[in-house]
Amino acid sequence: MTPRLTFVLVSYGRRDLVVTCLKTLAEHTPAPYDVIVVDSASPDGTGEWLEQNLSDATVLRMEKNLGFGAGCNLGVQHARTELVCFLNADVEVRDGWLDPLLSFLDDHSEVGAVAPVMLNSDGSVQESGSLIGGDGWCRAWEDASFPREVDYASAACLIVRRKAFHQAGGFSPEYEIAYFEDVDLQLALRQRGWQTWVIPQSTVEHARHGSSSSERATELMRLNHGVFQRRWADELAKRPAVTSLDEWPHRALWLRDRNAPYRVLLIDDRVPQADRGRGDPRTAAVVDSWIEAHPNARVTFFAVSAERLEEYAPRWQAKGVEVVHGVTDLEAWSRSRAGLYDVIVAFRPHNYANYGVPIARSQPQAIRVYDSEALFHRRPEQHFEHSVDSAERRHHAIEAARLREEEQSAFRWADVAVCVSEEEAEWARRVAPETPAHVACYPIVTPDEVPGVEGREGIVFFGGFDNTPRTPNEFAVLELANEVLPGLRERHPGLTLRVVGADPSPNVLALHGGLNEVVGRVPDPRPWLSAARLHVVPMRFGAGVKIKFVDSMSAGLPFVTTPVGAEGLHLGAYARHLVGESPAEMVELCDRMLRDDALWSDVQQEMLRICREHFSADGFRRSMAKVLLDCGIA
Amino acid sequence: MREPTSRTIGAFALWTSSDLPGFGDQLISRLTERELLRRLPGWRATWYAPLGWTRPIPEDGGYVAAPLGDHGSERIEQIAASADASVLTPTFPLGAARADWLYPDGAAHSYFAEGLDPEAERTHPLISSCVRIADEPPVELVTALARQPYLTVRDRRSCDRLAAAGLSGDIPVVPHPALLLDGLVDAEALRTRTQHLRQLGVLPEDGSVVVVQSTELPLDAVRDFLAADHVVEMPGGLVLEDRLAVLQAASAVIATDEHVAAACAALGTPWALYDPTGEERWPALEFGSPKQIVERADRITDAISAGLRFSASSEHAKRAVATHFDRVAAAIEQAFAARGGDLTRRLADLAEENNALxxxxxxxxxxxxxxxxxxxxxxxxxWREVAAAKADAERARNELAMAQTQFRELRNEIDRLALDSRELDALRNTKLLRWSQPVREVYGKIKGS
Structure with a gap:
């Protein structure tokens, strides 16, 4: 197999380090590779020894010590592979270090260089890329939680596309033996449109056994710093000084994110848990839209709660999302990022009030987006309508008024609003006529073919319960079990019910037994929805579009629900077959859907059509593109 | 953005000789890709070469070409499916005998001699761009070239050879693509590479340099004629950027191949062509003066002399190359449209994107x-606050001045009183007052009673 990668090492004495480095490399790098060792005129005979003893490497010897940059240039001149990896002899690679870097390069043709995270011998992060300050000094960045484009990453271990290296002219010979030439190279790459990324999935240990004495190192650093400042004066003039970062911490984040085309802060209850309902699948789709609009965008997700953070945050971080959580001093946190964000998106009214508004104070430049997810005041209004207890009714009335006011305030606060249905967007436009309100509901992939009526059986209830009593889904499933099913089972003895959804509450768990099965959380609901004959949800409380019904429609599973459940689903004339108010009405509708195969098939086709027309991934993408456009992002 | 329902972005393939170490092999591939992508922005370009990545070489600079592989139906189908059209742009002449083939075991010879096959080329046309033709081209090649929608050569002799072999029709002769070299490697990178080559001793550290591609030449005479400090043989094993740096750093270049001559013409470096084979002169005549080209080494100073006068390539020749690439791009677009690509939709998408922006x-x-x-x-x-503050300050200054004046007046008064007080004390200490004190007291009492 032809190698894709050449390791270029420059030695100056310490042949033991070179040998150990190559040995470790061989142990942890299964793919074929070439090795070129350039000896920079080591005074202790290292070059000669390497030439005689390294049988699997090309050893080049320079006549005088021209340093790291010249050595690397010479090495690359002899390389024949697509990629070269500059490797210091004091770097110890680890198992699986190479694949994430190569995969990233393969997937991103605009990336010219990638680096792993450098670790100290105690496992702490030594460097996850570095910042370049306006004073020409650099500072290592130590947060290695997500991959990102960096100003530069140390050439102690750096993979570069050979063609990008040559386009940039290679390491500049203007520098003395060491220091700053790798910073220079990566600015030269960037100037030519190439990016440098650090990929945290790859780590190596860097012992930092430099060959120069510290006095000599200081002198070289001083000299090369001057060269660097002279060569990149225009670029440095645009940046804050590294020496000012301790006094003004927000400047560090400015430097970190200065290459991002836009910086967006998304604020929601928790890191989206797409397989757990509660509006999270939609939030996940919205976050994806912000990520996909530009691969270099800095997307920061502010999770108010740390709920299941360890389980769900890594998959977002792997996509390049910075996940923030556990902030105790909101004001200090906001100030540490003063002026950073181009856009702030607050999901749900309580996050707008508790986090969006205070954070926006330190981000006066940011465009404010309020993503309502649903109109929350509708729920207490519904409780008010259904409740018979006067104290409860008073409580719900007060709560509805408070939430209505909060939501009105949120839509007025926002520069751009996003709703999940046209009806809700209309309300938003009425209360905040100055704010453009977009509709972006929920994207779903509808398969070309779904199972027909044959082989389907039983009823399914699909929805998350949050292991909490008195949630809308708990009310709904209890009404189904206690008020709809008995009547229905009189007509369809043996009719089974499966309750599918994460974190069932004790009341829901208590339904399990006999013809009822409480399945709980499933990784993918589609097989359950594809096997059932009917989805029944007597939903009395809730606002916006209920994603469970969109999932149901895309699986070709007809459902029966209430007017609250059917909101925003574009059912049109078919609502008469699917939407009932009272339990008795629902029994009738369910009965018909269970008996009439022709009607069932007709409804199924209509549901698939609705899904393709109103809930397609393309439609969602187009809607979100409009939101981004209104934020000035194209 | 609207979701495209049809293809609006296409792909083209380049059949190159980039897996060979020659300067021209690298130069023509890179230039052709750049010029076509400038005209077809966003398109995908795939490089093919006889051996491709199965035999990587340092000179390829890390540009990866896929191997053309066996000339079997499966591979032909794969190549045809990979792009809308293929542009043939090798440096070696088409139609060379298998025995003269530059690759081992005749690798990929059939691709360049026969094309794909008539069936595949119906939906995936081949376009020969600025190629050269070997002497007495075989009939398969002529048949294959006749199928091509657009065929150009880079020298008149190739044109004549095809005509003699029976290929009818007008075959445009286009000057060497290297005339559009400007900007292929940016000036800063070239400067850095030159410094690097000097550092490594490939180029002398200082002084003027004449670069030659052949040591058969009378080097001393050349050096003396040009009053150069050094004569350097064009180094081998370098990537394109380094070789361009060498050519740019030279005060003059004596080339032995058309590619180096064309690059010098584009860079503005005086050049002469020493052509003992009589083959390299033909393409060079499309951009240089005949006086710059000699077949005998002892005539080289005459050619250099001419080179010093005619170094720069003409704008006319550059325009001809640019127009040629316009036509290649148009031919590729036609192929794209014939395969269901939607050029109108592409325009609509661009308009929509423009609106979005x-x-x-x-x-x-x-x-x-x-x-x-x-x-x-x-x-x-x-500003208002500053103005108000200034007014406040002015007011305060005035008040201060008044206070200072009052202070001064008070001070004067105090001084005067102090003086009076001192005079009074002095008066009280006189003998007259002391001795008359009893008398005055008595007088006071009498007056008081």
Whole structure:
């Protein structure tokens, strides 16, 4: 197999380090590779020894010590592979270090260089890329939680596309033996449109056994710093000084994110848990839209709660999302990022009030987006309508008024609003006529073919319960079990019910037994929805579009629900077959859907059509593109 | 953005000789790709070469070409499916005998001699761009070239050879693509590479340099004629950037191949062509003067002399190359449309994208105006505060001045009183007052009673 990668090492004495480095490399790098060792005129005979003893490497010897940059240039001149990896002899690679870097390069043709995270011998992060300050000094960045484009990453271990290296002219010979030439190279790459990324999935240990004495190192650093400042004066003039970062911490984040085309802060209850309902699948789709609009965008997700953070945050971080959580001093946190964000998106009214508004104070430049997810005041209004207890009714009335006011305030606060249905967007436009309100509901992939009526059986209830009593889904499933099913089972003895959804509450768990099965959380609901004959949800409380019904429609599973459940689903004339108010009405509708195969098939086709027309991934993408456009992002 | 329902972005393939170490092999591939992508932005370009990545070489500079592979139906189908059209742009002449083939075991010879096959080329046309033709081209090649929608050569002799072999029709002769070299490697990178080559001793550290591609030449005479400090043989094993750096750093170049001569013409480096084979002169005549080309080494100074006068390539020749690439791009677009690509939709998409960008820009501008207004208001507020502060300061200064005046007056009064007090004390200490004290007291009592 032809190698894709050449390791270029420059030695100056310490042949033991070179040998150990190559040995470790061989142990942890299964793919074929070439090795070129350039000896920079080591005074202790290292070059000669390497030439005689390294049988699997090309050893080049320079006549005088021209340093790291010249050595690397010479090495690359002899390389024949697509990629070269500059490797210091004091770097110890680890198992699986190479694949994430190569995969990233393969997937991103605009990336010219990638680096792993450098670790100290105690496992702490030594460097996850570095910042370049306006004073020409650099500072290592130590947060290695997500991959990102960096100003530069140390050439102690750096993979570069050979063609990008040559386009940039290679390491500049203007520098003395060491220091700053790798910073220079990566600015030269960037100037030519190439990016440098650090990929945290790859780590190596860097012992930092430099060959120069510290006095000599200081002198070289001083000299090369001057060269660097002279060569990149225009670029440095645009940046804050590294020496000012301790006094003004927000400047560090400015430097970190200065290459991002836009910086967006998304604020929601928790890191989206797409397989757990509660509006999270939609939030996940919205976050994806912000990520996909530009691969270099800095997307920061502010999770108010740390709920299941360890389980769900890594998959977002792997996509390049910075996940923030556990902030105790909101004001200090906001100030540490003063002026950073181009856009702030607050999901749900309580996050707008508790986090969006205070954070926006330190981000006066940011465009404010309020993503309502649903109109929350509708729920207490519904409780008010259904409740018979006067104290409860008073409580719900007060709560509805408070939430209505909060939501009105949120839509007025926002520069751009996003709703999940046209009806809700209309309300938003009425209360905040100055704010453009977009509709972006929920994207779903509808398969070309779904199972027909044959082989389907039983009823399914699909929805998350949050292991909490008195949630809308708990009310709904209890009404189904206690008020709809008995009547229905009189007509369809043996009719089974499966309750599918994460974190069932004790009341829901208590339904399990006999013809009822409480399945709980499933990784993918589609097989359950594809096997059932009917989805029944007597939903009395809730606002916006209920994603469970969109999932149901895309699986070709007809459902029966209430007017609250059917909101925003574009059912049109078919609502008469699917939407009932009272339990008795629902029994009738369910009965018909269970008996009439022709009607069932007709409804199924209509549901698939609705899904393709109103809930397609393309439609969602187009809607979100409009939101981004209104934020000035194209 | 609308979701495309049909293909609006296409792909083209380049059949190159980039897996050979020659300067021209690298140069023509890179230039052709750049020129076509400039005209077909966003398209995908795939490089093919006889051996491709199965035999990587340092000279390829890390540009990866896929191997053409066996000339079997499966591979032909794969190549045809990978792009809308293929552009043939090798440096070696088409139609060379298998025995003269530059690759081992005749690898990929059939591709360049026969094309794909008539069936595959119906939907995936081949376009020969600035190729050369070997002497007495075989009939398979002539048949294959006759199928091509656009065929150009880079020298008149190739044109004549095809005509002699029976290929009818007008075959345009286009000057060497290297004439469009400008910007292929940016000036800063070339400067860095030159420094690097000097550092490594490939180029002398200082002084003027004449670069030669052949040591058969009378080097001393050349050096003396040009009053150069050094004569350097064109180094081998370098990537394109390094070789361009060498050519740019030279005060003159004596080339032995058309590619180096063309690159010098583009770079503005005086050049002469020593052509003992009589083959290299033909393409060079399309961009240089006949006087710059000699077949005998002892005539080289005459050629150099001419080179010093005619170094720069003509704008006319550059325009001809640019027009040629316009036509190649148009031919590729036609192939794309014939395969179901939607050029109209592409325009519509671009218009929509343009609208989106304008909208985003308008929103940002709107935002910027609001921010500017806020900034100006804040500044205005600050200016008012500064003006008020200045007035306050002025007032305070005046008050201070008045206070200082009053202070001075008080001080004077105090001084005067102090003087009076001292005089009074002195008076009280006189003998007259002391001795008359009893008398005055008595007088006082009498007056008081």
């Amino acid at each position: 304008r909208h985003a820009q308008w929103r940002l501008r709107d935002r910027m105006l609001v921010e500017r207004q806020k900034l100006a208001d804040t500044l205005g507020e600050a």
